[in-house]
Amino acid sequence: MGAKPKRSESRKRQAHVMIRVSEEEKVRIRQKAAMAGYPHRTGTYIRKAVLNYPLHSLVDQGAIDQLLQAKADLARLGGLFKLWLAKSENCKATAKLGERDYETVEELVNAIEQRQGDLLQITAQLMKSVQRQKNV
Secondary structure (H helix, E strand, C coil): CCCCCCHHHHCCCCCCCCCCCCHHHHHHHHHHHHHCCCCCCHHHHHHHHHCCCCCCCHHHHHHHHHHHHHHHHHHHHHHHHHHHHHHHHHHCCCCEECCEEHHHHHHHHHHHHHHHHHHHHHHHHHHHHHHHHHHC
């Protein structure tokens, strides 16, 4: 049994490529690496980007999560308004929610449903973008 080779000797990647960049470029490269999920491994990010290996952006996934959360919040809000509308339907003339009357609140519910649909479309577009990035 021979001595186990040092980790650095057993690595496949032993060649170095040196490039010069400005301080501004260095900052931008590090920012992009962090957004792509490589905050402490800028070299890995650069290698993957240059060799067209798939880069999975954490920013896109974060945006999708935020949009889905906003959609869920709107759905809950819309549900509460619908409940209020259902209870107030018998007495439309006197139904009030703060300063708003029945018709104003009904318009608000319709606007919430429209925004919810808009968020769903944006989320679907982002998901397609993420899938394309993974397939490249």
